Amino acid sequence: MNPAALDRRSFLRLSAFAGGGLILALSLRRVAFAEEGVANASHGLVDGDFMPDAFVRIAPDGTVTIISARPEIGQGIKTSLPMLVAEELGVDWRAVKVVSAPLDPAEYGNQSAGGSTSTPQSYLPMRRAGAIARTMLVQAAAQTWGVPASECTAEDGVVRDRSSGRTLTYGELAAKAAELPVPDPDTVVLKDPSQFRLLGSRIGGVDNPKVVTGQPLFGIDQKLPGMLYAVYTRCPVFGGRVRGANLAQVRALPGVKDAFIQNETFGGLNGLVPGVAILADSTWSAISARKQLRVDWEEGPHAGDSWAGFTAQAQKLAGGSDFELVREYGDPDAAMKGAAHALEAAYSYPFISHFDLEPQNTTVSIEAGRVLVLAPTQNPEAVRRDVARLLGVDDGQVEVTITRSGGGFGRRLDADPAIEAAAIARRAGAPVKLTWTREDDMQHDHFRPAGFHFMRGGVDAQGRLSVWMQRHVGFNTHYFPGGTDYPSRFAPAFRLEVAGLSQNIPQGPWRAPRSNTHAWVVGSFLDELAHAAGRDPLAFNLEVLGTRDIVRDPGPRGDPYNAARMRQVVRVAAEKAGWGRKLPRGRGMGLGYYYSHRGYIAEVATVTVSKDGDLKVDRVVAAVDVGSQIVNLSGAESQVQGSIIDGLGAAWYQALNIEKGAVVDGNLDTYAMIRMPDAPRDIEIHWVKTDYPPTGLGEPALPPLAPAVANAIFAATGKRIRKFPFTSTDLSWS
Amino acid sequence: MSSYTLLINGQSHRVEAAPDTPLLWVLRDHLGLVGTKFGCGIGQCGACTVHLNGTPARACLTPVATAAGMRMKVTTIEGLSPDGTHPLQRAWCELDVPQCGYCQAGQLMTAAALLASNPHPSDEDIDDAMAGNLCRCATYVRIRAGIHRAAELAHGKEAAS
Numbered sequence: 001m002n003p004a005a006l007d008r009r010s011f012l013r014l015s016a017f018a019g020g021g022l023i024l025a026l027s028l029r030r031v032a033f034a035e036e037g038v039a040n041a042s043h044g045l046v047d048g049d050f051m052p053d054a055f056v057r058i059a060p061d062g063t064v065t066i067i068s069a070r071p072e073i074g075q076g077i078k079t080s081l082p083m084l085v086a087e088e089l090g091v092d093w094r095a096v097k098v099v100s101a102p103l104d105p106a107e108y109g110n111q112s113a114g115g116s117t118s119t120p121q122s123y124l125p126m127r128r129a130g131a132i133a134r135t136m137l138v139q140a141a142a143q144t145w146g147v148p149a150s151e152c153t154a155e156d157g158v159v160r161d162r163s164s165g166r167t168l169t170y171g172e173l174a175a176k177a178a179e180l181p182v183p184d185p186d187t188v189v190l191k192d193p194s195q196f197r198l199l200g201s202r203i204g205g206v207d208n209p210k211v212v213t214g215q216p217l218f219g220i221d222q223k224l225p226g227m228l229y230a231v232y233t234r235c236p237v238f239g240g241r242v243r244g245a246n247l248a249q250v251r252a253l254p255g256v257k258d259a260f261i262q263n264e265t266f267g268g269l270n271g272l273v274p275g276v277a278i279l280a281d282s283t284w285s286a287i288s289a290r291k292q293l294r295v296d297w298e299e300g301p302h303a304g305d306s307w308a309g310f311t312a313q314a315q316k317l318a319g320g321s322d323f324e325l326v327r328e329y330g331d332p333d334a335a336m337k338g339a340a341h342a343l344e345a346a347y348s349y350p351f352i353s354h355f356d357l358e359p360q361n362t363t364v365s366i367e368a369g370r371v372l373v374l375a376p377t378q379n380p381e382a383v384r385r386d387v388a389r390l391l392g393v394d395d396g397q398v399e400v401t402i403t404r405s406g407g408g409f410g411r412r413l414d415a416d417p418a419i420e421a422a423a424i425a426r427r428a429g430a431p432v433k434l435t436w437t438r439e440d441d442m443q444h445d446h447f448r449p450a451g452f453h454f455m456r457g458g459v460d461a462q463g464r465l466s467v468w469m470q471r472h473v474g475f476n477t478h479y480f481p482g483g484t485d486y487p488s489r490f491a492p493a494f495r496l497e498v499a500g501l502s503q504n505i506p507q508g509p510w511r512a513p514r515s516n517t518h519a520w521v522v523g524s525f526l527d528e529l530a531h532a533a534g535r536d537p538l539a540f541n542l543e544v545l546g547t548r549d550i551v552r553d554p555g556p557r558g559d560p561y562n563a564a565r566m567r568q569v570v571r572v573a574a575e576k577a578g579w580g581r582k583l584p585r586g587r588g589m590g591l592g593y594y595y596s597h598r599g600y601i602a603e604v605a606t607v608t609v610s611k612d613g614d615l616k617v618d619r620v621v622a623a624v625d626v627g628s629q630i631v632n633l634s635g636a637e638s639q640v641q642g643s644i645i646d647g648l649g650a651a652w653y654q655a656l657n658i659e660k661g662a663v664v665d666g667n668l669d670t671y672a673m674i675r676m677p678d679a680p681r682d683i684e685i686h687w688v689k690t691d692y693p694p695t696g697l698g699e700p701a702l703p704p705l706a707p708a709v710a711n712a713i714f715a716a717t718g719k720r721i722r723k724f725p726f727t728s729t730d731l732s733w734s
Numbered sequence: 735m736s737s738y739t740l741l742i743n744g745q746s747h748r749v750e751a752a753p754d755t756p757l758l759w760v761l762r763d764h765l766g767l768v769g770t771k772f773g774c775g776i777g778q779c780g781a782c783t784v785h786l787n788g789t790p791a792r793a794c795l796t797p798v799a800t801a802a803g804m805r806m807k808v809t810t811i812e813g814l815s816p817d818g819t820h821p822l823q824r825a826w827c828e829l830d831v832p833q834c835g836y837c838q839a840g841q842l843m844t845a846a847a848l849l850a851s852n853p854h855p856s857d858e859d860i861d862d863a864m865a866g867n868l869c870r871c872a873t874y875v876r877i878r879a880g881i882h883r884a885a886e887l888a889h890g891k892e893a894a895s
Contacts, residue, residue, distance in 0.1 A: 355870055
């Protein structure tokens with residue numbers, strides 16, 4: 001071990017690209033890390049290893065280990081972020097071992113996975129982490145040979161002296177490199193992208209071999225010695241509490257170790273809510289005993305809430321004056337009066353579940369003031385913070401192992417399963433694995449917000465969009481459309497107003513929050529206006545996108561909207577899809593496009609609708625602009641394919657009903673999800689590379705899908721879908 | 735509580751469990767074979783698919799008493815191949831099928847039964863056979879491609895197409 005390592009510990013602050021505005025702390029201390037899936041692994045370091053920064057470690061035998069610090073939830077960052085390091089380090093990818101880090105943001109910077117931020121926040125810092133190591137290895141070789149570093153090249157784990165042809169492997173250089181000062185990350189020279197060998201190629205997920213052989217990777221697979229298995233029954237009506245339960249009867253059931261009422265709350269509706277815990281010797285004993293549990297709930301004031309009631313309230317609000325003005329410009333009332341064609345339409349979408357296939361779960365051990373949390377989470381810092389606060393201990397006493405997650409989609413940004421598990425473990429006196437059943441997961445999800453949009457719009461005598469007026473009635477102000485959301489700034493006259501309904505439904509970010517529904521409302525109503533004007537929707541939308549390249553607001557408000565990038569992807573998608581081709585009745589083509597999560601994406605769907613109204617999505621062509629560089633072509637393509645099918649499934653099938661204050665649907669017997677037969681066979685992706693920093697793909701390919709398909713259905717049948725799920729609209733035609 | 739002898743992946747296991755305990759939880763909690771996943775508990779998502787005498791079955795709906803029946807051979811993802819080289823496992827890695835990976839054990843077990851009975855399935859055959867297996871990440875395009883690729887690998891076509 002390098003004795004100087006800790007002495008020169010310093011926390012350099014690396015600025016990522018200016019657009020993201022992110023500062024990532026990159027500590028240069030040698031770090032410890034846990035082996036995959038093993039809690040509380042050895043934190044020892046092997047002597048002689050070279051570890052110049054938190055993300056790279058090279059052993060004297062040449063083993064290259066790259067540390068993955070962010071949660072893997074299916075978005076592929078455990079593969080793609082280490083690729084950034086490996087590219088600059090100059091190693092053969094097949095020689096790289098990737099291991100997951102425990103939670104330690106002082107070492108690794110931001111360790112959350114959400115908002116498609118991992119790629120934009122990591123693109124430069126991870127490359128620099130690799131370049132630092134490469135620079136030091138080159139320097140070590142140059143010193144050994146007594147030649148200038150500029151005479152040496154580094155690739156495939158070998159430094160070569162250009163003039164003599166001598167070589168030294170990274171393993172041979174590790175000990176010497178470990179004695180050198182670490183260069184300032186801002187001064188290390190990064191590769192020119194034209195020299196990339198790894199980035200942009202197709203690399204399979206590093207854990208695929210473990211996935212296909214059923215190895216324990218996920219949170220639900222974890223086990224601690226002496227662990228008890230817990231289930232937790234929450235009040236079906238949000239905000240309710242427990243009056244009493246038949247605990248004595250439940251405690252006497254086979255395998256049950258304890259059952260108790262937990263009425264403490266922490267963190268509001270999205271945190272710890274009251275309920276009854278059952279602890280048993282196996283998951284099944286706990287689930288089985290729960291069937292005998294009878295709880296007397298104090299349901300509170302929301303026991304009369306229903307989806308039908310919310311719908312009626314929204315419709316009543318729609319024509320009134322109880323709205324808050326978000327933004328207005330131009331003179332929308334005058335423009336409506338002067339419109340050659342004026343339209344009104346009401347759009348709505350229900351609450352839906354995240355439906356992470358791995359139900360929520362967390363394993364917690366509390367022993368001698370030390371708390372160990374094994375969590376499938378997108379937000380390990382929130383897990384630590386909330387568990388520490390609940391238990392009244394310091395953050396430093398809570399150790400979090402981030403397991404692989406069986407899906408995230410935003411649900412695992414909230415820490416409630418970990419808080420619950422900690423509250424139960426505190427009383428259990430033994431380690432506890434809390435597992436949510438599917439019914440728990442669906443009925444106590446933090447739902448994709450529902451909403452209602454009352455639209456008015458007009459086109460002028462030349463068939464151009466002249467006015468846009470939108471009234472939104474929703475449930476959570478955080479997900480209301482904002483004053484810079486498209487087509488704000490593009491419609492000549494504009495007004496956006498919002499009003500809120502019940503705030504008693506737990507809601508949260510669901511893949512491409514807000515955009516996932518707003519893109520459909522906006523894209524569909526623009527399509528309605530195009531047809532009202534007798535215009536081709538492609539030409540109409542390109543005209544709305546205008547001729548300016550960058551559309552800014554006066555002052556700091558909102559992201560600048562790069563209309564040039566959007567027009568380009570719209571044109572590419574349309575051209576590749578064969579837009580304008582004459583299709584027989586029952587077949588149609590539709591356009592969707594939306595900017596979200598820094599990505600500019602357009603999709604053209606081709607559908608067939610039978611006379612009986614059966615829908616088939618034949619083909620989706622996507623044009624994707626996420627900047628200058630695709631990191632992992634395989635992962636990027638998979639994210640776009642998955643987002644398209646996920647977007648289709650959410651729009652086509654998913655809806656949760658609410659009656660008597662509770663979610664009615666609990667499982668797949670009544671809640672439909674898209675299956676393979678409905679997944680389009682033909683998904684074509686065109687990467688439109690532009691000279692902008694690379695950005696993420698977990699989310700932005702989803703929003704354009706619903707308007708593309710809905711508009712294609714209209715083109716095929718003349719039926720306009722104004723309601724999610726699509727199944728609630730009769731698509732039959734004659 | 736009763737005592738059962740289960741033949742899983744060629745090995746005999748003795749477990750104590752209530753007769754109605756689903757095979758899923760015996761595998762996961764009693765035996766530590768956690769490759770078989772809990773998704774819905776009502777046989778609708780397919781994440782818990784195993785083979786009983788070569789036929790796909792939902793472990794969440796199969797009582798341990800049934801699985802322990804005479805001559806019943808249970809195969810789980812851990813036993814699909816001795817070393818992860820079943821053509822489907824190779825195809826899944828070659829085409830990078832998984833995203834989160836949680837459903838893939840069930841997908842592979844269903845697909846393995848399909849290929850055993852239909853070595854060269856069409857897209858329609860695949861859609862029909864796989865409709866009971868949910869993939870929340872929607873890797874359906876690659877699952878289809880992976881099954882076609884496995885069919886090739888099983889018949890000696892090694893070069894990537």
